[in-house]
Amino acid sequence: MTEQVLTHRAAGATSKSATPAVKKPADDASQIAEEDNDFLKEKDATPSFKWSEVVWYNVFMLALWHVGAVYAAVKVVPLASWKQLSVLWLLFWWLSGLGITAGAHRLWSHKAYKAKLPLRVFLMLCNSMAFQGSIFEWARDHRVHHKGSDTTADPHNSQRGFFFAHMGWVMVRKHQNVFLAGKKISIADLLEDPVVRFQKNYYISMVLLMCYAVPTLVGHLMGNALIGFFVGGVFRHVWVLHMTWCVNSVAHFFGYKPYDRNINAVENLFVSIGAIGEGYHNYHHKYPADYAASEWGITSGQWNPTKLFIDICAAVGLATDLKRSRTAAAKRELLAIKVHEEMLKKGVTEQLSFVDRTISRVFFGRSEDQMF
Numbered sequence: 001m002t003e004q005v006l007t008h009r010a011a012g013a014t015s016k017s018a019t020p021a022v023k024k025p026a027d028d029a030s031q032i033a034e035e036d037n038d039f040l041k042e043k044d045a046t047p048s049f050k051w052s053e054v055v056w057y058n059v060f061m062l063a064l065w066h067v068g069a070v071y072a073a074v075k076v077v078p079l080a081s082w083k084q085l086s087v088l089w090l091l092f093w094w095l096s097g098l099g100i101t102a103g104a105h106r107l108w109s110h111k112a113y114k115a116k117l118p119l120r121v122f123l124m125l126c127n128s129m130a131f132q133g134s135i136f137e138w139a140r141d142h143r144v145h146h147k148g149s150d151t152t153a154d155p156h157n158s159q160r161g162f163f164f165a166h167m168g169w170v171m172v173r174k175h176q177n178v179f180l181a182g183k184k185i186s187i188a189d190l191l192e193d194p195v196v197r198f199q200k201n202y203y204i205s206m207v208l209l210m211c212y213a214v215p216t217l218v219g220h221l222m223g224n225a226l227i228g229f230f231v232g233g234v235f236r237h238v239w240v241l242h243m244t245w246c247v248n249s250v251a252h253f254f255g256y257k258p259y260d261r262n263i264n265a266v267e268n269l270f271v272s273i274g275a276i277g278e279g280y281h282n283y284h285h286k287y288p289a290d291y292a293a294s295e296w297g298i299t300s301g302q303w304n305p306t307k308l309f310i311d312i313c314a315a316v317g318l319a320t321d322l323k324r325s326r327t328a329a330a331k332r333e334l335l336a337i338k339v340h341e342e343m344l345k346k347g348v349t350e351q352l353s354f355v356d357r358t359i360s361r362v363f364f365g366r367s368e369d370q371m372f
Helices: 056-079 082-109 117-130 135-147 162-166 176-182 194-201 203-221 225-248 269-274 281-286 305-315 328-345 354-362
Strands: 023-025 322-324
Touching: 056 225, 082 117, 082 135, 082 203, 082 225, 082 305, 117 135, 117 194, 117 203, 117 225, 135 176, 135 194, 162 225, 194 203, 203 225, 225 269, 281 328, 305 322
Parallel strands: 023 322
Antiparallel strands: none
16 A cells, blocks of 8 residues: 555654643644744645546545445445444444544644553554554644645645545645655654554554454454444445545635634534544644644533543543643634624624524534634
8 A cells, every 4th residue: 555545634742751631831832833834835826637646546445445335335334233333333433533633633743742652552553443544654744734734735735626635635646845845844753652663564454453353343243244344344434534534625615713814724513523523623723732623622512522532531641741722712812803893894794694693603602703
């Protein structure tokens, strides 16, 4: 499998430190800040599509996985009991999702918190179940994504269109600027983690075990190994792929920008539901080193199960040094005031439309002044 097959968006280094689970301010400690983006000046013309850039092996594998997923959805899922679906689809969706969100993304890509060895091993196993590229590849690509977000240096540049940002980027060779940006980021910390090294060295074996063998075994224990393979393996794998890809596509096109109006990343509740808390993307791009990747959590009206998971791990001593933004709320309020003043200058004094106000309520906590 080429390194481009399903390498996605996140993973950071871990530490053996046993310091208390203190939530540290993230603003000044951000490993990757949008302001440091050397390529933001390069909002250049969208590269034209060239057939010579297509990676046909990747296209074939994606087609194979999707044919299998459609077959599973039509022929196998209807045969599964609710109990089997709850475990093979829902539970494994969340477990493999955590391998991306709490593991590859917030821990290894952004170093937003530190994790003890048992937690790192657990997240590595979950990440292998997700089958989106090794932690090393995923984190490398995600750091490059932040280095050149929405430019030709972005592996899944949204300027090239929704489909490219969603999954087209996996089907073609990376733009030369992606490689140039990659040379400007540090990834040495990733290989300093023995858990990351182990998965990188035995990735195919780990994927076969966690993504397919484990669901098949669980299906067998629940009465039907084929249901386990197709529902917990094939269908769930493709489902989680698209939930993760929605962060790159949907969360760069449809939503709100309460923290930074000058970037494409937006807030989208529906992406958060699918990607278990990753849909508060405007916040994340503004404060990439914040372990929560959102201003609030489930108890405050934002659907962010990954934050809750990390909080629980911190409470039992498995996660430490949780980084948190100090200024997000104040900056959000200042931006809301600025937007309101701009609306007044334009003579927009009437209330927003019924549709806009309804959408505002759907996207938890978004006031009318924050809609743009």
